[in-house]
Amino acid sequence: MDLFVSKYLNKIDKKGRVSLPSSFRNVLPKANRNEIILYKSIKTPSIEGCGVGRLKEIAKRINNLDFFSEDYDDFSTSIFSEIVTTKIDKEGRFLIPDELKLYASIKTEAAFLGQGYYFQIWEPKKGLKNTEDSRRRLLNEKKSLRMMLTQQK
Template structure:
């Protein structure tokens, strides 16, 4: 599978549609299974943004629910949070999707939007929040790198 890479600007048009960046459409098209929607868009569990998945990646990820008793509260909670707000969507011939109102409200999307590739998924952000997230992620990654380097050095002196 080709990955979602890069950060791309787009916008919500007057009819509420968002153009999916061309490189992301290529990944979605190349990974579409016959009979399935091109993508699944859902609210992020961690951030005020949306997550976009190829339908095949989303459904393979959701197989983790098989680990739970289907009649348990854990299964019900996870299934609700995973599926209840997930929308299967296809692009129109110009590469646009019409996001449900609840998704746009979750991510505060109006006017300009930012797409960020995260490998097997992509995110759709309000641009100001996207920039803040990128700064936060870089800072935390640097700190994690420092911590790992320190741990490795301390472990090798024993």
């Protein structure tokens, strides 16, 4: 499986370390399995993360913008200065920078939500509420979750 799926609840220890769920670690390319990138989610008070490979993609994309345009600076600033890289130790743990923990109201526990090509880290209660709200929105808007799930391509 090369996608981030399922959800996990892990503890943050005294040193601020938290285990990246094992199944998430396995999604990272074997080459760069000891480093991930983290950044503030744009739409939710959560942290998003993924392997460093995506960062290089983003860099390439930005590099193709007009070098002297305002967009270039805006993207460059909003993305590169906001992204942090953190190392994964031998046991599979990493540190969440204080600023990101603050942004997501995370203190002693972190909920990991698989999102396919990336994952989210939530304060557990907020994360739960968010998934419930999401599901409710889907059902209410009659997007028919069941249809999406059962429909053949």
